[in-house]
Amino acid sequence: MRKFLRTVLELLAVLLLVSFGTFMLVSLLPNDPAVIILGEGHPPEAYEAKRQELGLNDPLFSRYADWLGSALQGDLGKSIVPPYSVVSDRIAAALPVSVQLAVMGMVLAMLIAVPLAMWSAYNEGGRIDRVVSAGTFAVLSVPSFLAGLLLIMVFVNYLGWFPRAEWSRLSEGLGKNLFHAALPAVTISLMEAATFTRILRNDLITTLQEDYILAAKAKGMSPVHVLISDALRPSSFSLITVMGIALGRLIGSTVIVEYLFALPGMGSLVIGAADTGDYTMVQGTVLVIAVIYVLINALVDLSYGFLDPRTRRA
């Protein structure tokens, strides 16, 4: 229980620091937000009035407190470039797209990685194992935007199976939605699948040398049964640990893939905002992404206890 409290306190400290860092972005801003909003060539009084209106003349900490207070209530301010949309509305519209892509990418990666790792580990040192090892190593060296472009080249430009820049919401029908999400999701999953395969394979090989696996084999259980019901669960701890790290990269590739396929998600939102210097939008999106990321990582930490009873006591 004390450990749990400590974790929660540290979590809060981290969240506070992150929000402060995101907030400080504005103070680092080389150009004056008032100039970005009004444009050049106005009298100095106009800029001063705008600064006053934005509250930029108040002391730093009171501005931070104000901002954090309204952020906690779900108000992240208004975009400072036309069409001056409300930041939280834009985020609410964009978030489901990114979440869907990220989840699809993660699930797909698992669907590829688990069988591949089991197959590879069972044939340790064999031809299949070597091909899988070399293949995953190569895939790990392909940046996600490059992988996406190669997929586009083959499946959009030459085969013409998929469109490149189209998206339909879940409300327009599941089939159509999945059809448009397929190629982006595959792009996102590739690198994670490679990482997961390598990690799970190594752990499986260690587990398969345990005595109880030998016992299970001696009882005459089929290799598939041994792999799935005896070896998989004890081998999955490193995988869970890595998943937290992988999630950060997954969010990164989701951002890039959204840009690449022109999908209306958080990535397109934050890149567009960064391009135009729309700092409130950048603040809002970065804060939301960071909070989600931190919370999921905390959940991953907690899930150890469920997977491995031995860690519950520690």
Next chain:
Amino acid sequence: MSQTTPSPESEATEVVVADESMTPPGDIPKVKRKGSLGIGIAVAVVGLLIILGALISMPIGWLQLLVFLIGCAVMWWGVDRALKWVFGPSFDLMTWACVTWLGILILAAILAPVLPLQEHADLAKALQDGTRPMRRPDVLSANLLGTNNFGLDLLARVIHGARASLVVALLAVLIGIVLGGTIGMLAGFFRKTTDTVVGILTNALLAIPPLILLIALATVLEPNMRNLSFALSLLALPSMVRMARANTMTFAQREFVLAARAMGATNGRLMLREIMPNVLLPLLSYSMVVVSALIVAESSLSFLGLGIQPPQPSWGNMISEGEGTTFREHPHIVLVPGAVLFLTVFSFNMLGERARKLWDPRQAKL
């Protein structure tokens, strides 16, 4: 295209390793080895002929690329055989190929101003020279690797892009090692409050996904090479801190540190003379992998238009030049910098893996 090539090659390497290890020691393998030198050289020459034939006589296109890659694979097998005969069966061609590639790349990047390259950034000059835009790669022409949408030479741009990518990534890693190593050692050595504070700070840095942090920084920072290295070093910092901290903690409990302490060594001396040499080696071997991650991060940022700004070339913005409307007709504008990026990242990853196996026993399993 490019990511499929290493698998058959490395497979071939390892198959040969398996063959050699199965033959019993004695006179028999010697005979076998002698034969393999001749075969190896012959096969390598055949591969070279296929490559040259594909480059010179075949029409430019996918078939040429395919034959070129087959030639590379054949030559790889032959060279591997021959060099294994010369240097013994433990010779690893993959490692040396990676070293060679990085060596050539770094050399070319350093010598870029004096190499006889075509125009790489000045649009007006390319127009004046009358270089045709979007030219396909052709060894027999002045533009070996073709030209981009504006008639700028891709070979020149790839080499100048290597300067940007490598300088930015290496500088960032250097900052990461020095700063992160110091902080991590302090945290691991003194523990208690220092450790907690450092822990929370690194966790806060890790709490924002890398690319998002970069994008956020790109909003406020001027996109030049100094600022980019600073932003990238923030990505390298947390993992360096953690690694240095973990290694310091293991070594701080060892007998030789205790002995030095018993002889009256100060904390500063303990850290500098006893612990640092042990912490530095794993950090350096890990930095290879970090370099490759940072090269990917830099190219991603430049690809998104937030990093190095065109016309100054970087692999990322070169790829983004070709991914628009011209991608269908002229994929080489994407594929040429893409292949270079892949080979570089692959080489750093491979060498990093080998280095970790050698110098960091904790990671040996992976």
